[in-house]
Amino acid sequence: MNRVLEHKVIAVTGAGGVLCSEFARHYAALGAKVALINRSTEKIEALEKELTALGLQAKAYQANVIDAEALAAVHTRIRKDFGQVDILVNGAGGNMAAANTGNEYHEKALAPSLRTFFDLDMDSVSGVFELNFLGTLLPTKEFASDMVGREGCSILNVSSMSSYKPLTKVLGYSAAKAAVNNLTQWLAVHFSHMGIRVNAVAPGFFSTKQNKTLLYDEEGNLTERSRKILAGTPMGRFGVPEDLLGTVTYLVDPKASGFVTGVIIPVDGGFNAYSGV
Template sequence: MSKTIVITGAGGVLCGALAKALAKQGNKIALLDLNKDAAIQMADEINKDGGDAVGVEANVLEKESLVNAKDEVEKAFGKCDILINGAGGNHPLGTTSNPFLEAQDLINKNEGFKTFFDLDPKGIQFVFNLNFIGTLLPTQIFAEDMVGREGCSILNISSMNAFTPLTKIPAYSGAKAAVSNFTQWLAVHFSKVGIRVNALAPGFFLTEQNRTLLTNSDGSLTPRGNQIIDQTPMGKFGEPEDLVGTTLWLCGEGASFVTGVVVPIDGGFSAYSGV
């Protein structure tokens, strides 16, 4: 049975791949993104491939914007059956320059060099809001219509660094840990009204946000990219399609008794001790 699926952050690489896969299953896809052009372009690609999609501008940090987006979705497809909270990301102001603090770092005056003590609270707040509040607000707007209806669910996007924080990115690691915790809380809270809530925890996937961090201009790996591959038992980055199988399962009837789980999709990264 066709469902109406709303995906935030849908103009990006990973959520775009999920949107295309879910459209191929006969679902109606509403692609929400702050970048309206990116959402419309992704919707056009789905429609040209025989799917049924619409691109909608939405700011996941503004309730009024989300209410307007909901109105557009309902005019096009009806009430939301499945919400995928895919909007998120990091920010340089919430990132340290080095993985470990050394005493000499405190006297480093190089432009742009940041220790933990230099992190900008506004940058930290931006990252936390984008990932956590950007999950909470769409859920408030779209999940109310799910109450008491069969087959409705929410899929959040956490991260494997919610299990074990990565060096240099305390804001992003903390924000994704909050998403995982919220996923479990919400699964319990919604358990009596028929709404399942689960999350994906992707490992390392090459996206436009992290490509320059993990690869050089010639395609070779940066030191951090090599470090990640060395710590990933499967020895590679994930491909967007690697998220599809778990997404289809968690959004489908085959997972009708599954709620409150956060599934790592990381090539074994979170399971590997390094030895």
């Protein structure tokens, strides 16, 4: 495989997750030294073993992305193990059910068992904001200090389809990912004189642990909502993690995208382009 990321140190948050573990595998295969950062340790330790057994360079680091002190401690260790960070991928993110409504629309007669707008749990809404927005800002604040004054450095945020137009029910996560888009553009401008590029990828609908219960019922059949999603996706299928690899490599490779900053690229089978008619 082409080693286009040789000598690059890439810190990936959420590296234990379905999507970001694939990004980490790909970056390592392209020659990067990959710091696998995650809240829980089991999955990143297994990934470290898997990658090092292949002769690739990767190391697991436990940290919560909303804990500035933990990030600073991990940063010190990464510098010692690999050197300064060239590329940060802010992949840790996700939703909480209590930050969603149970209904798409507020109606006069609602099933009492479903969470209405008025029942939304504000701690969960804050929690989703903290994870997705602060969990992008704090690692950037920590790791971008390595990038100042050095060439070929960049930050890649992971946004979502829900950032452009909010998904029904999904109040907290949609707003938090919209904030991630806004932050991506702010950072791109702010760091432009330093040559640090800041971009985002906005995955469409992928079949992963995070949204399994949204997409399939207990028998593994498509839910009504997932049929709606597929009807809104011109390519007519859910994404698979491999669909993202070209985009997440392009955006961090300075030779390929050296003049690209402040963009949010949808990888969505056409969902964002489709008006429904």
